[in-house]
Structures are given as C-alpha cells and as structure tokens.
Amino acid sequence: xxxxxxxxxxxxxxxxxxxxxxTTPSIxxxxxxxxxxxxxxxxHKISYRVYKYDSNDNLAGITxxxxxxxxxxxxxxxxxYYFNVNxxxxxxxxxxxIYRKSTDTKAQVETHSLFFNSxxxxxxDSGLAVISGDNPNPPTKYYTYTGSTVARDSxxxxxxxxxxxxxxxxxxYSGNVMHYAQYSNGGSGNNWVVSxxxxxxxxxxxxxxxxxxxxxxxxxxxxxxxGIEDFLSQNIANDIGFTFLTDSKGRVVSGTAPxxxxxxxxxx
Numbered sequence: 001x002x003x004x005x006x007x008x009x010x011x012x013x014x015x016x017x018x019x020x021x022x023t024t025p026s027i028x029x030x031x032x033x034x035x036x037x038x039x040x041x042x043x044h045k046i047s048y049r050v051y052k053y054d055s056n057d058n059l060a061g062i063t064x065x066x067x068x069x070x071x072x073x074x075x076x077x078x079x080x081y082y083f084n085v086n087x088x089x090x091x092x093x094x095x096x097x098i099y100r101k102s103t104d105t106k107a108q109v110e111t112h113s114l115f116f117n118s119x120x121x122x123x124x125d126s127g128l129a130v131i132s133g134d135n136p137n138p139p140t141k142y143y144t145y146t147g148s149t150v151a152r153d154s155x156x157x158x159x160x161x162x163x164x165x166x167x168x169x170x171x172x173y174s175g176n177v178m179h180y181a182q183y184s185n186g187g188s189g190n191n192w193v194v195s196x197x198x199x200x201x202x203x204x205x206x207x208x209x210x211x212x213x214x215x216x217x218x219x220x221x222x223x224x225x226x227g228i229e230d231f232l233s234q235n236i237a238n239d240i241g242f243t244f245l246t247d248s249k250g251r252v253v254s255g256t257a258p259x260x261x262x263x264x265x266x267x268x
Contacts, residue, residue, distance in 0.1 A: 178200055
C-alpha cells in the first residue's frame with residue numbers, strides 16, 4: 001500500500017531529473033507500419049490496428065479493434081484517434097478519441113489538447129470535452145520522465161473538484177520496457193494500492209517495427225500508456241517464443257509462436 005505523498009515526491013524527483021541539455025532526436029516515421037494484426041491464442045483474442053499518416057509522414061490517426069471470442073461469444077472493442085498535427089514540430093497539438101467497449105451503451109467521444117516541454121516530450125493530456133459517452137468527464141493526465149521511467153497521473157473533475165484516480169509507471173532497461181505498474185486509490189483517504197502490473201522477461205534481437213528514436217522519445221510513453229502499441233521499446237517483446245520473418249530491409253513482417261499466436265505487419 002502506497003501513500004500519495006511518497007508517490008508525489010517520487011514523481012517530483014523524476015521531473016527534477018529531466019535535463020534541458022539533452023539533445024532532442026528528430027522524428028522520422030516514414031518506414032513505420034500502416035497496419036498490424038496480432039492474435040493472442042491463450043486469450044482467444046485478435047487485435048487490429050491501422051495507422052494513418054499525413055503528407056509529411058506525421059502520425060495523423062489510429063484505428064483500433066479487438067475481437068474477443070472467449071466463451072464462444074464475440075465481444076468487440078473498437079476506437080479511433082484523430083490527431084491535430086503541428087507540421088513544424090511534427091507533433092500533435094490535440095486529438096479526438098472515439099472508443100466503445102462491448103459493455104458500453106454508446107461510444108465515448110472526447111476532445112483533448114496535448115502539451116509538450118522544451119524537449120518535445122508530452123507532459124500534459126488535457127481533457128476538454130465529452131461529445132458523447134457514458135462517462136461525462138474527460139480525464140486530464142500529466143507525464144513526467146527520467147532516462148528510464150515514464151510516470152502518468154490521471155485526474156478527473158467532478159462536483160467535488162479534481163481527484164487523482166490513477167498513477168501509471170513504465171520502467172525501461174537497455175532501451176526496452178521491462179515493467180509496468182498501476183496504482184489506484186484504495187477508497188480510504190490517500191491510500192494507494194497496486195491495481196495492475198506486468199513484466200516483460202524476454203526481448204527478441206529483432207527491431208520493434210513501431211520504434212523510431214524521435215517518436216519514442218517525444219510520444220512513445222503516451223502511445224503505450226493509452227494502450228495503443230509499444231512505440232517505446234527498441235526490440236520486440238518475445239516471452240512466448242515467436243519466430244519472426246523479415247523483409248529485404250530487415251523489418252519484421254510476421255511472426256508465429258508455438259501456442260498458435262501470430263502477428264502480421266504491413267508497412268507504408
């Protein structure tokens with residue numbers, strides 16, 4: 001069980017360690033995927049991702065769909081992100097998100113603004129408005145960084161004022177995400193408990209199709225914590241023993257695992 005004061009001090013320490021002297025890498029995503037399919041055999045689940053780029057090779061939109069067939073019933077979660085891109089900075093200034101889970105009565109449609117620090121790292125995702133959905137309040141999220149950690153605080157506004165309801169942390173080692181932990185309020189004062197976590201034990205030597213040094217540095221933590229894809233790690237996670245095939249450029253185009261899982265990647 002964690003005290004919020006301790007977590008806040010840790011996050012403040014993370015922020016204080018961010019150095020202005022760090023050279024910001026440029027973003028070059030001309031060779032990133034335009035489509036990705038992943039089948040998870042153990043969960044009877046298949047996910048589809050389509051990535052849209054503008055004429056300047058900026059990430060302009062993402063479409064997501066997951067079909068879950070556990071229990072013989074097809075449950076579909078689907079959504080989209082539409083980014084407003086600053087063509088000079090090659091980074092989004094905001095976005096509209098549309099998402100609907102199989103349990104929702106209607107799609108959740110929200111608008112958000114994004115703010116970056118002087119090093120072009122996203123530091124705030126500000127919820128502006130809810131156009132439709134079961135949740136009437138869009139969350140606002142704050143990001144802090146060290147060389148090996150991304151932390152995100154999620155806040156929600158209600159009649160009682162602003163309330164921080166989630167803390168997410170990503171921990172990296174040698175350029176790859178090794179551990180994720182989520183803390184939620186235990187419901188009694190400032191008591192926080194671990195509500196979710198995962199580890200990655202094995203990474204393949206093959207390069208992660210979604211990795212670009214500039215995009216990872218500026219925006220990778222956001223994309224991973226949003227549940228879109230791991231744009232942060234340099235290599236592909238391979239805990240279940242995938243065998244990968246590559247194209248003439250050395251890029252991974254497919255993979256199969258002993259349990260029947262598979263992945264397919266199509267590039268621009």
